[in-house]
Amino acid sequence: MDTQSAARDRERDTGSVTAARADARAQGDQQSEWMPYLPASSTPHPPEGVDPSTLTWAETVAPGGYTHKVLARGTRIRLDDPTGDACAHVLLFNALEQVERLNVADTRKIPWQAYLSDGHPLLSGDGRVLATVDRDTSHRHDTFCGTSSDAWNQHKYGDARPEGPTPSGQALFTLAAAKHGLGPRDLVPAVSFFQGVTVEPDGSFTWLGSAGPAGVDLIAELPLTVLIANVAHPLDPRERYQVGPLRVHAWTSSPTGPGDRAYEASPERERAYLNTIDYAQARGL
Template identity: 70%
Template sequence: MTTLHVTDTVGNARADARAQTGLTSDFMPYLPASSSPYVPAGVDPATLTWAETVAPGGYTHRVIARGTHLRLDDPAGDANAHVLLFNADEPWERLNVADTVKIPWQAYLGAGHPLLSGDGRALATIVADTSGRHDALFGTSTDAANLARFGDARPEGPAPSGRALFLKAAAKHGLAPRDLPPSISFFQGVRVGPDGAIEWLGSAGPGTSVTLVAELPLIVLIANVMHPADPAPGYRSGPLRVHAWRGSPTLPGSPRFDASPESRRAYLNTLDYAEARA
């Protein structure tokens, strides 16, 4: 009969764990963020607060401060960053896609576009965009749709749905399925024709990026999954790079602040709320 010694078992486990020190993956957060090998041009690495490469079919999440700049990069041309935003102080305030489209009178996302909550405040603003291929109409993929199309929708499977990944990310912030509204997505575009037909634009190609600025402290959830309107016969997804750094929100005097009467009201509501809480 073999006798197992607990101290030997624990010691071996510790040695095995420590042997993994220094191992890296292509898809992981960079710690510290300043160690990222992909720091965006013009950004001081010392100001980075988040740096990560998200795997195809993967997800990530983070709480970021007001004024943080959040840049998403599509290095291979197949990323599709489905994004949800919540007020980190009061997460029942969340992204409202209908208001995000209605307030700027524009259904297609691009530079200068505020991302609105249902409380009439700007949660974030798109401040730079080299892709121009984004979507505020379809939301993300569901388990039912992926099961019907690919035969699988599990978060750890070959064809994860965006909804399944959002549920995992949301749970880490105390959010439940009922807290998840429709999302927006970046890097795969659609257009609606005069007859209502959907035109699939797909990706603008590798090497494009989009940058947001947080107008309030935010919970950010990102699912990097295939767009539900993508006609590709197989499940298609590529790596997504994420970098965030300290900065300033949209303030009076910025062209974005006074881009329209509706935008000005949204930014005034945001400023009023932020200053009262500060």
């Protein structure tokens, strides 16, 4: 703590209930570089072309931070990497029945494509589409490695604690999951956005890194519980734990349906979207 901060703390009077209340209220207008914006319309970084009054989620996630939200079917979620150093590890759960969650193997298998980009469905193990990737300006993503583990971060950086300087994605996902009644056994492999990985002919992985500042949208095809950990990618070869801020915005939009490019891309995708629509309609969504 610097000298000025220490002096300010000494000047704060919290010796009575009245003084403590006044002190707490005095802190209410303080801002941080990374925080949720309430109401969401107050975001300092509104997405271009989006009416701020329609936003349902607005937040800047700190480097080494996490966030979580329950969102309605048809919500459009925009992830923005303003510096080129964010790495958004994402887990998705059906908010109505959280036993249904992201299945990375099916996410690669059903579209016959392992590399995420525009129109790629993110599938559950029940043959339904949880979300669809849209408006991708990065094309540097990963469905192979998942997020970083406690053991890996401890080995590479010497610390994996969620409150430490080099938190693992596993540690942060554990905290986020607990807020929705989920435990460590619910934490399946995640997909990662903004730090790419490719597979070589011999089966080894090559880290591609970032494409620079970029963004990607996800369309919620079912009500979703969304968990995001903004942590260094496990294959990042840099010795220093390096990750930048992540901006998250969401607003009401429309789910994918007949006539949309993603829906009609292949017979397998159409079937997955039909399964999703059938599930949603039966529940009045």
